[in-house]
Amino acid sequence: MKSVxxxxxxxxxxxxxxxxxxxxxxxxxxxxxxxxKGEEVVAELAQNGFENVKAIQIDVTNQESVLAAKNSIEKEQGKLDILINNAGVLGAMPQNSSTTSIENIQETFDTNFFGVIRVTQLFLDLLKKSDSPRISNITSGLGSLTLHSDPTWKYYPFKAVSYVSSKTALNAFTVALAFELKDLPFKVNSIDPGYTATDFNNFNGPGSVESAASFIIKHTLTDENGPTGKFFSNDIEDESEESPW
Known part of the structure; x- marks a missing residue:
């Protein structure tokens, strides 16, 4: 049974x-x-027929927390097949480039960028023990510099500096990591679930969590011929579903 x-x-x-x-x-x-909170959610899931789910404490901004989670999974599974770096924050708004404090930007980066690096680096040894390791970094279409340079893009006005720049940096990390692991069976990709209605954005997005999750899984559970070092977006109306960087 694969673990994630x-x-x-x-x-x-x-x-x-x-x-x-x-x-x-x-x-x-x-x-x-x-x-x-995690255990409460798992208990509810179990009551609704979801099996093989276990809550694990992990604060991506805390080295000791991440290491404890890694040690626990290593003891129970011996390896990890899939890592989905989904934890993220929007950061305090508004986020104007000329006035947003360094502290605001740093706090957002701590989760969205440094947190991903921390988790990924600590779990790499367990992932290398998998026959088909996968790393999916959950990003945002707002991390695309190409789209942010296009005045016709529908989200062009949204330039929240803390959030946007943290996702752009995350995409850069994906590219570098995918290159480093290209000779191993890893597939490492940035995946944008699209503008989804969640508590993250006061349920303003047009997409559903079901569609978002399905899209992420589609580009995570790939075979040995699957792509690596790519940026997929649920908001791209193209057969490839690839977003420009």
Whole structure:
């Protein structure tokens, strides 16, 4: 049975990914910063027929927390097949480039960028023990510099500096990591679930969590011939579903 860790998975898109992967027969670690909340969610899932789901405490901004999660999964599984770096924050608004404080930007980067690097680096040894390791970095279409340079793009006016720049940096990390691991069976991609209605954005997005989770899973559970070092977006109306960087 393949194992997967999903960070920030006790609600919204992360929780829906847990549900869909559980139904596909994977052993799912539901990463939650608050273990009590995570365990409450798992108990509810069990009552609704979802199996092989376990809550695990993981705060991506805390080295000791991430290391403890890694050690726990290593003891129980011996390896990890899939890492979905889903935990993310929007950051305090507004985020004008000329006035947003360094502290605001740093706080957003701590989760969206440095948190992903921390988790990925600490779990790489376990992922290397898998026959088909996958790393999916959950990004945003707002991280595309190409689209942000296009005045005709529908989200062109949204230039929130903390959030946008953290996702652009995350995409750069994906490219570098995919290149480093290209001679191993890893597939490393940035995946944008699209503008989805969640508590993250006061339920303003047009997309559903079901569609978002399904899209992420589609580009995560790939075979040995699957792409690596790509940026996929649920908001791209193109057969390739690839977003420009």
């Amino acid at each position: 860790l999903i960070t920030g998975a006790n609600r919204s898109i992360g929780l829906e990914i847990v549900k869909q992967l559980s139904k596909k027969g994977l052993f799912v670690y539901l990463g939650s910063r608050d273990l009590v």
